[in-house]
Amino acid sequence: MSVELPPAIAAYFRADRDEPAAVARCFTPEGVVKDEGRLHRGPEAIAAWKRQASAAYEYTSEPISVEPDGERLIVTAHVVGNFPGSPVTLRYGFTLEGAHIALLEIAP
Structure with missing residues (x-):
């Protein structure tokens, strides 16, 4: 990764692969x-969300910047894959709780 991310967020981008x-x-x-526009709450729902995304598309995401936004950290990432509109730049809004992610909001 080209930017320094907090451990929980770096772990997310590693796990995403x-x-x-x-x-x-x-x-x-x-x-x-x-x-x-959809909420996925709890480990089972989050795993199902990831499973669906992985079944539908192959992609890679590379964080290019991180900046604070109140209680959140916004990570901008370049996402490339076999999905319509690729490549795109997405904003990942992370709210952390200790060593884990409490909320992730993904938006263009």
């Missing part, structure tokens, strides 16, 4: 992902 359960382990037990 791995299996759905690895992504889910990056979150608190009550963790939430908000993506494409």
Whole structure:
């Protein structure tokens, strides 16, 4: 990664290249992902969200910047894959709780 990320966020981007359960382990037990207008709450729902995304598309995401936004950290990433509109730049809004992610909001 070309930017220095907090450990929980770096773990998320590493896990994103791995299996759905690895992504889910990056979150608190009550963790939430908000993506494409949908909420995915808890480890099972987060793993299912990742499983669906991985089944539909192959992609890589490379963080290019990180900046604070109140209680959140916004990571901008360049995402390339076999999905419509690729490549895109996405904003990942992370709210951390200890060593885990409590909330992740993904937006263009």
